[in-house]
Amino acid sequence: MTVNGVKRSVGADAETSLLHVLREDLGLKGPRFGCGAGLCGACLVLLDGYPTPSCDTPLWAAEGKDVVTVEGLGDLDSPHPLQQAFLDEQAGQCGYCLSGILISAAALLTRNPAPDEREVAEALDRNLCRCGAQRRMIRAVMRAAKEHP
Amino acid sequence: MSMSARPAVPDHSTHGTGSAPAGRHPEPSGAAVSLPRGVTANPRVSQWLAIHGDGTVHVFSGKAELGQGILTALGQIAADELGVAPHRVLVLAATTASGPDQGFTAGSMSVADSEALRMACAEARALFLREAAARLGVDADEMVVADGVLRDRDGTCKTSYWDLAACVDLDREILGLASPRPVAGRAVVGTSAARVDLPDKLTGRPRFIHDLSLPGRLAGRVVRPPSPAARLLEVDPAPVERLPGVVAVVRDGDFLGVVAETETGAESAAVALRQACRWREEESLPPEESMQAVLRGAETETTVVRDDGAEPGPAATRGSGAGSAAPTATTAPAGTTGTAGTTDGTDGTDGTDGTDGETPVAATSMSATYTRGFLAHASIAPSCGAALWDEDGLTVWSHSQGVHPLRRAIAQAAGVDVATVTVHHVEGAGAYGHNGADDAAYDAVLLARAVPGRPVHVVWSRADELTWSPLGSAMVADVAADLAPDGRLLSWSYDVWSYGHTARPGYAGSPGLLAAAHTERPHPLPPSADPALAGGGGTGRNAVPLYVIPRRSIRAHRALTTPIRTSALRTLGAYLNVFAIESFIDEIAAAAGRDALEYRLAHLTDPRAREVVDRAARAAGWPGQPTEDGVALGIGFARYKDRGAYCAVVAEVEAVHDIRVRRLTIAVDVGRVVNPDGVANQIEGGAVQSTSWTLKEQVRFDRTQITSDDWESYPILRFTEVPEVVVEVIDRPDEPSVGSGEAAQGPTAAAIGNAVAAAVGVRVRDLPITAERVVAAMDD
Numbered sequence: 045m046t047v048n049g050v051k052r053s054v055g056a057d058a059e060t061s062l063l064h065v066l067r068e069d070l071g072l073k074g075p076r077f078g079c080g081a082g083l084c085g086a087c088l089v090l091l092d093g094y095p096t097p098s099c100d101t102p103l104w105a106a107e108g109k110d111v112v113t114v115e116g117l118g119d120l121d122s123p124h125p126l127q128q129a130f131l132d133e134q135a136g137q138c139g140y141c142l143s144g145i146l147i148s149a150a151a152l153l154t155r156n157p158a159p160d161e162r163e164v165a166e167a168l169d170r171n172l173c174r175c176g177a178q179r180r181m182i183r184a185v186m187r188a189a190k191e192h193p
Numbered sequence: 194m195s196m197s198a199r200p201a202v203p204d205h206s207t208h209g210t211g212s213a214p215a216g217r218h219p220e221p222s223g224a225a226v227s228l229p230r231g232v233t234a235n236p237r238v239s240q241w242l243a244i245h246g247d248g249t250v251h252v253f254s255g256k257a258e259l260g261q262g263i264l265t266a267l268g269q270i271a272a273d274e275l276g277v278a279p280h281r282v283l284v285l286a287a288t289t290a291s292g293p294d295q296g297f298t299a300g301s302m303s304v305a306d307s308e309a310l311r312m313a314c315a316e317a318r319a320l321f322l323r324e325a326a327a328r329l330g331v332d333a334d335e336m337v338v339a340d341g342v343l344r345d346r347d348g349t350c351k352t353s354y355w356d357l358a359a360c361v362d363l364d365r366e367i368l369g370l371a372s373p374r375p376v377a378g379r380a381v382v383g384t385s386a387a388r389v390d391l392p393d394k395l396t397g398r399p400r401f402i403h404d405l406s407l408p409g410r411l412a413g414r415v416v417r418p419p420s421p422a423a424r425l426l427e428v429d430p431a432p433v434e435r436l437p438g439v440v441a442v443v444r445d446g447d448f449l450g451v452v453a454e455t456e457t458g459a460e461s462a463a464v465a466l467r468q469a470c471r472w473r474e475e476e477s478l479p480p481e482e483s484m485q486a487v488l489r490g491a492e493t494e495t496t497v498v499r500d501d502g503a504e505p506g507p508a509a510t511r512g513s514g515a516g517s518a519a520p521t522a523t524t525a526p527a528g529t530t531g532t533a534g535t536t537d538g539t540d541g542t543d544g545t546d547g548t549d550g551e552t553p554v555a556a557t558s559m560s561a562t563y564t565r566g567f568l569a570h571a572s573i574a575p576s577c578g579a580a581l582w583d584e585d586g587l588t589v590w591s592h593s594q595g596v597h598p599l600r601r602a603i604a605q606a607a608g609v610d611v612a613t614v615t616v617h618h619v620e621g622a623g624a625y626g627h628n629g630a631d632d633a634a635y636d637a638v639l640l641a642r643a644v645p646g647r648p649v650h651v652v653w654s655r656a657d658e659l660t661w662s663p664l665g666s667a668m669v670a671d672v673a674a675d676l677a678p679d680g681r682l683l684s685w686s687y688d689v690w691s692y693g694h695t696a697r698p699g700y701a702g703s704p705g706l707l708a709a710a711h712t713e714r715p716h717p718l719p720p721s722a723d724p725a726l727a728g729g730g731g732t733g734r735n736a737v738p739l740y741v742i743p744r745r746s747i748r749a750h751r752a753l754t755t756p757i758r759t760s761a762l763r764t765l766g767a768y769l770n771v772f773a774i775e776s777f778i779d780e781i782a783a784a785a786g787r788d789a790l791e792y793r794l795a796h797l798t799d800p801r802a803r804e805v806v807d808r809a810a811r812a813a814g815w816p817g818q819p820t821e822d823g824v825a826l827g828i829g830f831a832r833y834k835d836r837g838a839y840c841a842v843v844a845e846v847e848a849v850h851d852i853r854v855r856r857l858t859i860a861v862d863v864g865r866v867v868n869p870d871g872v873a874n875q876i877e878g879g880a881v882q883s884t885s886w887t888l889k890e891q892v893r894f895d896r897t898q899i900t901s902d903d904w905e906s907y908p909i910l911r912f913t914e915v916p917e918v919v920v921e922v923i924d925r926p927d928e929p930s931v932g933s934g935e936a937a938q939g940p941t942a943a944a945i946g947n948a949v950a951a952a953v954g955v956r957v958r959d960l961p962i963t964a965e966r967v968v969a970a971m972d973d
Contacts, residue, residue, distance in 0.1 A: 056457075057457070060457050061457070064455070064456045064457050067404075067456075068455060068456055072397065073397060073398070073399040073401075073403075073404040074396075074397020074398075075397075076401070076403065076574065077403065077574070077575070077652065078573050078574060078575070078655070079575075079655040079903065079904060080654065080655055081655065081903060081904075083903065083904040083905065084573060084655075084904055086573055086574070113397060114395075114396065114397035115396065115397040118396065119396050120392055120396055120398075123395070123396065127395045127396060130391075130395050131387070131391055131392060131395060134385075134387060134388055134391065134870055134874060136388075136391055136394060136395070137260040137261065137262070137623055137874060137875075137878050138259070138260025138572075138573075138620075138621075138622045138623035138624075139260065139390065139391060139394030139395070139400075140260075140394075140401065140572075140573045140574045140621075140622035140623070141573050141622075142394050142395055143397050146395070162913075164912075165912040165913045165915070166912075166913055168912040169911050169912045169913050171912065172573055172904065172909060172911070173573070173912075174571055174572055174573050174622070174623055174625075174882065174909065175260055175623040175878045175882070176877060176878035176879065176880065176881030176882045176884075176885075176915075177874065177877070177878055177881075178881060178910075178912050178915040179877060179881070179915060179917065179918050180874070180877070181912075182912070
């Protein structure tokens with residue numbers, strides 16, 4: 045599979061979850077374990093462009109596909125417009141949910157570069173945030189869309 | 194584009210000595226100096242900070258970053274007090290290996306407790322100024338500090354913290370003789386400095402305890418009993434031990450776990466081990482449908498929170514208030530301690546002469562009962578811990594709220610010398626009280642004991658997180674009041690029942706660690722207790738209305754047994770108590786034909802209370818335009834713990850097909866503001882979390898086990914359900930800073946409840962306020 049633009053081969057059991065492969069074998073700690081059932085969004089990655097819970101995706105289902113994690117969006121030196129907008133809006137508290145939320149938001153902006161607030165909220169509805177920073181996150185996505193049309 | 198936050202370098206070229214001659218470090222005069230408790234417990238400057246020759250400052254905090262941004266706020270305070278740019282200051286995570294013991298990071302006390310750090314930094318500044326003055330041959334009083342450079346007024350003689358770092362010894366006692374800078378001289382405090390932890394968290398860099406990278410790390414999983422009272426009858430570990438990658442199967446009494454080379458291996462082994470067990474289960478939980486009766490019927494410890502000598506019924510008070518349709522409150526603040534007073538404190542509140550000896554007759558008596566269910570912390574990350582036993586002793590990594598108390602509890606439970614135990618704090622997901630963090634740390638300790646020399650990293654399952662972490666207690670409150678003919682409050686009676694709100698590590702002489710209660714030689718979990726009233730109370734927290742009421746009789750009844758494990762969850766009892774008080778005030782106002790806002794203001798004398806209520810109402814356009822059916826505003830107010838933040842919330846609720854909170858308009862007063870955006874973020878978050886509690890949340894259980902064990906059975910608020918939140922932060926530079934993390938929850942619940950009642954015309958007194966309950970109330 046391709047992970048963040050680089051071809052990777054992994055020698056793990058085909059039933060291993062993609063999340064464990066990313067975190068343990070490939071050292072990508074961005075995708076996070078939250079529930080193991082695809083219900084919270086903390087482990088979301090883009091699988092061929094679609095936000096997908098990596099915790100209940102077996103490795104075989106990702107074979108040959110294109111995987112993007114939050115690390116693949118940008119880094120400290122060259123952040124993705126969404127990462128910069130989240131920083132500018134101070135959109136987060138504990139931050140555990142942020143990786144998955146950025147993945148959902150990135151997918152949204154790819155298919156709809158100028159969403160309204162309702163569309164942003166709907167796109168992030170699979171992601172849970174317990175600290176209550178959702179309004180800031182919605183503002184941050186709107187800001188990223190506006191500043192990087 | 195770069196993600197590094199670029200805080201402005203503050204101009205610290207104010208007089209270095211503050212308002213008192215702090216540059217000179219006078220010998221102790223024998224005068225009593227009032228030291229913050231953090232200083233008393235951690236008296237040496239070097240316990241708080243280190244200044245390095247490379248131009249950086251390390252601050253050692255005893256407080257834990259829980260997602261609330263405390264590292265950022267403490268860095269701001271230190272930067273100001275030392276007179277350095279904030280980027281030079283690194284606040285290190287709490288550890289028992291060094292730095293101060295500040296107990297638990299809890300109760301919205303971290304900013305208030307930061308006076309100790311401020312004092313340590315002021316002392317360090319004074320020591321450096323004294324050294325600089327001696328070397329340069331100038332008077333320390335004539336020196337100033339600017340971003341770590343110490344110079345005389347005309348700038349001809351100068352040196353710096355960094356030049357002097359090697360020769361100023363900070364390993365000396367804080368005498369409290371260096372005055373902290375006056376508020377006006379603070380350049381960083383009061384600004385919205387960016388959170389120092391967010392860049393890592395936005396780019397997926399390893400920062401959480403779950404990401405911990407330890408050489409030789411093994412993965413651990415615990416196989417918990419299927420229910421709280423279950424006992425292990427038999428287990429055959431042999432097949433599990435033979436699974437590939439399994440390093441150890443651990444059994445100690447009813448505690449079971451596996452250690453494996455990989456996460457996947459540990460998960461598979463845990464599934465296999467669970468299948469290899471036979472348990473005897475028994476019913477030990479109370480009936481969920483009759484929690485009210487269970488709590489009322491429990492043997493309890495009763496605390497009289499306030500008693501002005503009245504019982505409900507015909508009240509005796511002075512000043513009938515006849516003829517005063519809208520009494521105005523003009524006396525001094527009623528005070529939040531002691532009694533509002535029937536002798537002189539409230540006589541003038543009705544605008545009459547308050548003649549002694551009248552026996553007013555209560556025109557109306559009202560009463561109502563309010564309840565809440567159990568609440569789960571429901572953090573997005575399951576609890577996690579790591580531990581290593583080696584020749585140096587026992588090292589533990591935890592997202593605990595108190596590494597020092599946890600260290601002592603672990604030593605007690607494991608039967609080892611506390612001196613051999615080190616606990617490091619590593620950030621977890623948001624913590625909203627006493628969750629499973631400490632328990633997960635001890636799980637790791639027990640599993641790692643089987644594999645000396647290799648660290649074991651334990652992660653809980655989602656189901657264990659929702660069913661084994663301590664819960665916030667179910668509660669029931671009876672409230673009754675007598676009103677004068679004009680509607681004015683004459684007396685107030687309040688009784689609230691609950692399980693205890695604290696069971697933190699080390700309480701009641703017990704480790705208070707889950708796994709320790711399951712081992713062969715168990716340390717059972719004692720019944721949950723309540724913090725003392727002086728510490729804010731638990732069941733009785735915020736049980737006293739701030740309104741002027743001549744006679745109040747307020748009692749908190751804490752059950753002596755805890756059939757469901759409960760402990761501190763954000764605001765403790767205040768969530769229900771504020772909901773009950775503020776709902777009932779609305780019910781009284783409605784019965785008296787008064788506007789809910791006007792009625793509150795008529796009974797509030799504290800000017801800071803009046804201001805938040807007034808500002809929130811005005812910002813929300815109170816009383817609103819009744820243009821849409823099923824849409825209304827509601828208000829709620831409280832001062833957290835009677836001495837913390839003042840907060841008023843106006844909720845706009847739409848109750849047509851479902852209950853939706855459209856908007857929350859909030860005014861808050863936390864005294865002097867350290868970080869305005871940080872306060873706004875905490876208030877917004879608290880209000881949204883409370884919206885979730887109030888509309889959706891209730892732990893479900895049968896007589897044997899907790900059944901709400903995933904996000905479908907324990908749903909929380911989703912993005913499309915989150916209201917707009919508008920926060921106005923009132924800065925009071927001359928008032929002490931108080932915390933903001935728990936100010937909004939009670940008032941938000943009350944505002945929502947009151948808005949629902951206004952929108953649909955019926956009152957729901959049981960939390961959560963669901964559409965089902967609204968329909969049931971309408972049918973009644």
